[in-house]
Amino acid sequence: MIVKELTEQECANILAANNMGHLACARDNRPYVVPITFAFADNHIYSFSLTGQKIEWMRANPHVCLQVDDFGQDRGWKSVVVYGVFEELPDRIGSKRERDHAWSLLSKHANWWEPGGLKPVMGPGASRHLFYRIRIERLTGRQAVDE
């Protein structure tokens, strides 16, 4: 096996084909990482969360890193690393379009609220969930292939 770099387009294809990744944030130079489900569109990663440590930390420091695994057949694997900036999509009129967009993208997958979360409920006053997106600043990726 050798490891080779992926192009940006190959990285984007992997983001489009997957809906689970691991999101890292940092506070006071201490990292924190959790699994998330996401949807990729328009140079953004869309996701949601209950409020808690992850949201608090990203509000304090919006620089985040998302890593996505893509296991192929046999022994091959691909890994994409996204560097980006957290942006909240608050439950206000001004963000309704982005929230609806996020909901529409995310809910294309079965059981799209797992793992790591409880299913959000849309509608007036229904949800304790926060929708957010990550503006992608940089993409890198690697692939292991047979020599």
Added chain:
Amino acid sequence: MIVKELTEQECANILAANNMGHLACARDNRPYVVPITFAFADNHIYSFSLTGQKIEWMRANPHVCLQVDDFGQDRGWKSVVVYGVFEELPDRIGSKRERDHAWSLLSKHANWWEPGGLKPVMGPGASRHLFYRIRIERLTGRQAVDE
């Protein structure tokens, strides 16, 4: 589904039963996350890596976070988060015992060097790999269960 906290012992059991996780480190308050294979023993996470961004960052700031997923049957999932401190096991006489211990633990799994790495080679001057461990400072975990 409801989400409940795991005890430290339950977290330790999940670390013992798995050998893949996602390791986050931070530099200048920017996070970075990659998949690793690991072995858990004696309050430490043992692993190895080629030198590169991850090792450089952990040398500069040894505070790390490892997250481990444990997918059960049906829709249940468990997630453990380890907060700890990076410690190198350099290729010197003084670290031989810990390196051999790490090798012995890690190589119990088939294909234990994947994903995210190339297989290390032990022996005189053979390896460009660095062995390291994470001293666990704190463990937390969650589990989703049917109501």
